[in-house]
Amino acid sequence: MKVLVSSNLYKKILISIFGFFIWIGAVNADSTFTNLTDQEQIRTFHNVTERIRCICIPSIAIKSCSFNNCTVSAKLKLFIENRIRAGESADLIVDKMVHGFGQDIVSDPIIAKFIETGNQGMAQGVIMGFGPDILAKPDSSWIDFSIAAAAAFGILLIYLYLKRRTAPKAAIATESENHSSFDKYISEIEEKQK
Numbered sequence: 001m002k003v004l005v006s007s008n009l010y011k012k013i014l015i016s017i018f019g020f021f022i023w024i025g026a027v028n029a030d031s032t033f034t035n036l037t038d039q040e041q042i043r044t045f046h047n048v049t050e051r052i053r054c055i056c057i058p059s060i061a062i063k064s065c066s067f068n069n070c071t072v073s074a075k076l077k078l079f080i081e082n083r084i085r086a087g088e089s090a091d092l093i094v095d096k097m098v099h100g101f102g103q104d105i106v107s108d109p110i111i112a113k114f115i116e117t118g119n120q121g122m123a124q125g126v127i128m129g130f131g132p133d134i135l136a137k138p139d140s141s142w143i144d145f146s147i148a149a150a151a152a153f154g155i156l157l158i159y160l161y162l163k164r165r166t167a168p169k170a171a172i173a174t175e176s177e178n179h180s181s182f183d184k185y186i187s188e189i190e191e192k193q194k
Contacts, residue, residue: 011162015155036081047090048080052097053136055122061136072122079110079126100129 034045046063054065055072065073083093105111105127114123125134 007166011159011166014162015158018155018158034077034081036084041084044084044090044093045081048084048093049077051090051094051136052076052080052134058133059137072119075110075113076122079108082108082110094135096129097126097134098129098132101126103127 034042036042036045049063050061052062054060054062054070055076056070057065062073062077080093083096088096106115106123111123111126114120114126
């Protein structure tokens with residue numbers, strides 16, 4: 001049994017599926033990976049990473065920061081995991097990120113790696129504190145608006161492309177139908193004149 005789907009319905013289905021995948025991507029956009037397994041530790045990790053900003057893209061929280069594009073933030077996430085494993089609370093970690101963990105923190109493998117690779121700025125930031133600038137700004141409405149506008153623009157372009165692509169076919173079909181009706185009308189007139 002063959003089911004025929006009109007081109008209009010087919011386009012609407014494609015646009016709906018495309019929109020669904022954009023929505024799914026947006027819903028999962030700010031999730032981040034952690035090696036922690038205890039649910040309470042995972043909650044603490046998400047709490048901290050929502051409150052600390054990304055090092056590479058300061059307008060977003062470190063939770064939304066990409067591992068691929070910002071290796072410094074990826075290492076800072078591992079450092080946060082180490083602090084959680086050591087039993088520190090979310091508020092304490094955030095407070096120490098602002099005011100500093102002190103010289104004892106150089107024994108942490110992540111900070112030792114920062115020092116070893118010459119990333120003194122990050123090491124000193126963790127030891128002495130980054131100040132209030134490390135806190136994530138909760139208002140990401142411009143980013144959300146930009147993503148939504150880009151998605152809407154993309155959907156509009158797809159719609160216009162599909163509309164333009166099918167418009168000539170519809171015009172040709174209508175024109176041939178009109179031409180056929182006109183020919184029929186003329187032949188009827190000619191018949192009557194005979």
